[in-house]
Amino acid sequence: MVVGGAIIWALVVGLLLYAGHARREPITARKASWLILGGGVAFPVIVLFCLLAYAVWLMPQIRPFMPALMDNKPQIEATGEQFWWRLRYLDDGGNTAFETANELRLPVGERTTFRLKAADVIHSFWIPSLGGKMDMIPGRDNVLSLEPTKTGVYRAPCAEFCGTSHALMAFSVIVMERPDFDAWRQSRIEAAAMPQPAHPGRDLFFRHGCAACHTIAGTPAIGRIGPDLTRIGERQTIAAGTLANTKDNIARFIREPDAIKPGVEMPAFGMLPDGDIEAIAAWLGGLK
């Protein structure tokens, strides 16, 4: 794309210089009409035809709704919620293998197919570095597939206004080598069977009712309303791409979530003793 743009730029500048410096000699009417016909009609018609054909040819790969391409079943189900992302990794049978939130991990060099949903209002799923956006519409399943070609960490904002904290709704995408991805995926599946060791923060988490909304694999917490917090300590950010993942920020979010994300569903827990909040934040931040 850059090379193509550079060539066109050089051509335009070259023509400009030529027009400025060439001797002004009128060309014949015949030559002029061929120039108009060639440069004004034939050239754009052919170029546009090629570009159109290329774009139409490309389309089914980006939007795999054709039965022929439906063989690659959705591997991840992403649901937009106000104002976070529910991400379910699916097994071969299409059932949920495990759930996570606000951080996506993908294998590099492979096409991953997503099923996109929305729980409340229209959101839009967009990882700018990996491809185009697609709306997440309540009551409808949209299918999108993406193929990352480079490992790294990418940011993905919500691309459809969805409420007061729309601008604070993002997720991070970590593109990994296949073996690393498999190891991570396997460890996440096994996490459900690995009991989390005792910790003062763990007891407080349950005593103050956090488990009513949040799930943490390996504990009795199976709340479905809020984001899954399994291994929240390994994520890049908290509060759906809003704050750096530090224990202080986790504590701050527990204390005043609505000050950080206006319109957030989670109630503020500022009435809890500071020590309790710190302990819960320390425990959550250490879940890796």
Place this chain on the structure above:
Amino acid sequence: MRWIKEIETFWTLFTAPTVWALHFLVCYVAVAVYCAKQGALAMSFETMRWLLGGITVAALAVIVLSAWLAWRQWGFGTEVPPHDAPTQDDRRKFQGFATLLLSGLSFVSVLYVTVPLFFIGACQS
């Protein structure tokens, strides 16, 4: 075909764009209806593709005919535009030239509308 040169109506001017519009409608409506009633019609997508291909060829033929008549009306390009004198002859030549250009535009447009026919594999599920 002498009457073609005598005709004093705007309708010839619109022939090619009308064919383009009809071709566009037929392509899109046909595929939409076919895909909506997939089970009810005993017709494969390939048949559909060939059918629309045939309609495209017919549309292109009508446009070429319109262009040829326009070229004729323009006097086979013996005189160059602008035909802006207030005479019947210039009016006819102007209309012929305009029709020829519109026919060219419509020809290209019909081709562009046809491009997806080559790439669509099946109906959206």
